[in-house]
Amino acid sequence: MVLSLMNKEKFLHVVKVSMESSPYFQLVSSSDAYRAVPPGASAPVRIRFTPSKNKDYCHELVCLTARERIVVPIRAIGARAVLDFPAQLDFSKCPVKVSTQQTLLVHNVGARAARYQLSTQSPFSVVPATGALGAGDTVQVTVAFHPLASGAHCGSLAVCCSSGEERIHTKLQGEAVDINVGLSTNSVELDKTFTTMSSHRTLFIENRSNITAHFQWKAFATEEEENEAKRRQCLLRPPKEVSQENFPEEKETEKVKGFCGDHSALLSSMDQEKMEGEIGPNYSAEIKVTFKPLEALEYGSVAYCSISGCESRLPLQLRGEGQGPLVELSSPTLNLGNVFVNTPHVCEVKLMNQGAIDAPFTCLPSATNLGLLFKFAPEEGIIAAGPCAEHTGLCWLETPGALSPGFVPPSHDSRTFAMPLTEPLPALSSACRGSVTAPSLHFDLAELDFGDISFGFPYTQRCRLTNSSAVPLTFQLLMSDDGTQPAVDSVDQIRRDTDLAWSKGIHFRVEPREFTINPSGGTILPQGHRDIEVTLCSNTVMEFYRRLLVDLEGIGKGVASLIITARLQEVELCWL
Secondary structure, eight states: OEEEEEOOSSSOEEEEEEOOOOSSEEESSOTTEEEEEOTTOEEEEEEEEOOSSSSOEEEEEEEEOSSOEEEEEEEEOOOOOOBOOOSEEEEEEEETTSOEEEEEEEEBOSSSOEEEEEEOOTTEEEEOSEEEEOTTOEEEEEEEEOOSSSEEEEEEEEEEETTOOOOEEEEEEEEEEOOSEEESOSEEEOOOEETTOOEEEEEEEEEOSSSOEEEEEESSSSHHHHHHHHHHHHHHSOGGGOSGGGOOOOOOEEEEGGGOOOOOOBOOSSOGGGSEEEEOTTEEEEEEEEEBOSSSSEEEEEEEEEETTOSSOEEEEEEEEEEOOOEEESOSEEEEEEEETTOEEEEEEEEEEOSSSOEEEEBOOOOSTTGGGEEEESSEEEEOOSTTOEEEEEEEEEOOOOBOTTOOOOSOEEEEEEEOBOTTSOOEEEEEEEEEEOOOEEESOSEEEEEEEETTOEEEEEEEEEEOSSSOEEEEEEETTOOSEEOOOHHHHHHOTTOTHHHHOOOOSSOEEOEEEESOEEEEOTTOEEEEEEEEEOOSOSEEEEEEEEEETTTEEEEEEEEEEEEEEOOOOOOO
16 A cells, blocks of 8 residues: 655655554555655655455554654454345334234345344334344344334334444334224123122124234223322332232222212123133124122223224223112001000011012111111011012010190001111111000099088098000009198097197198098009099188099009099087
8 A cells, every 4th residue: 555645835844654563564665764755745655464364454654754743543454244234114004002023134245244233212123132143144133013102103223233334224114003993882781780699791892904903901091090000009018019910900990879879899891701812803702791799889880992903992881780689578558456555566577588689687776756666576587589588577566655644546647667677678668557545544423522521520432443445554543732741630639639739720831631542553454443532631721623633654644533622611619
């Protein structure tokens, strides 16, 4: 190789040309020779290269003047590897979310083996990414296009060799489109289903394209929402439990309270065997939706079908309603007839199971005034499912006994009472019809008249109290407006001639008790009677108009009464 030293200045330059000793590079003239180069002239420098192998070589030529030192690098390039990648690779139109591949047959047309590295960007990928290829050899390289969104995509395939050649870039481009695939319906409503049982509906995923489509049911509308849910789940779990296997697809189910009230009935989005699968070209896959309610509520949920070839997940609205046990009373009305007050009345009530599942029940106490009067036996049990399933129980009414004075029982009364049951059974109600009969108790006289009486002298009258009821009655008799201090009997007063009352008169601290009743209480059997003696010893000057009141134990006060009248007769005394 001949180099030229050019002197571009207007005065003479003396140049020393030298080169370090090398077996491969030598100056044809003597080394370290000085050369005079006139202004505007040039001087040739000849270098001899003698390689021993087919490889790269390098050396330096040094040119030294009075003012500067110039170093000229010397390079000799040996054999190179040359990989014949195309300048452009076009995938044209491809289905979205589907991997489309093209295979290249790459030939090393150079004279040297190549160690190469291949790289690209999403949505493109390449296999193998690294390798070695001898001179004259070939290798298959697969470039894949897997777009997650529809539209045009572009990138580049970079080829880098370890032997130092410049990178080779192959332009990559492709367009992602949705294929013709979808659901036969976008909503499924299942029949009302008994709790602990299940119902089914079917739909189809229809693939009307010419490629095989892969589907998978998801709980979230997008992959971003799904990943965010997994991250939240990861934060809530202990570190030792966190792994990819611990992220099952959990179906979020909404319980709608407004219709009847997680954490949850199982609204299984799909049959477990059909949670994912493949559908051949121009073919349909049958999907079975299973509804398994745990409570008697309405449920709503959305399942999302992720299908290769379709950019967005397809939503499927799911609706279902749970049905609890169906239990009815044997009759909408309980006719109690005539019921005596404070007397238990027993009647038979049947609970009939009209549903397809067993109905456990428990009778709960009611807080209402009427509900407290009813009791049930047995209080709990299970009514088996079946066409003739029923449960016979006893219902008895404990009628109240507290009656106000002058109480008149109604001839007929109709009330509605609720039979509260434990969940999942609703409270059952029935109209209760009947009449409560008060006890029939009366005196044989309308009025007990003592007539004219004298001060301090006891008078006795008799009457009869009759119980015409069908139940025994316990009574207590008392006189209205009577006092509490014992009255003074004239006969007893005459015997006590030293009593101060003879000189100062009779004085009472409280009102005297002027009436004595015998007996004052007791029990009268049904259709029985009791003779009553009433003794009046007047200690006050007045006309008497009182009432003999009858209190019945457990029923009321003043249930019956008898008018008592008397007139005090003045007595004139003459001293002889």
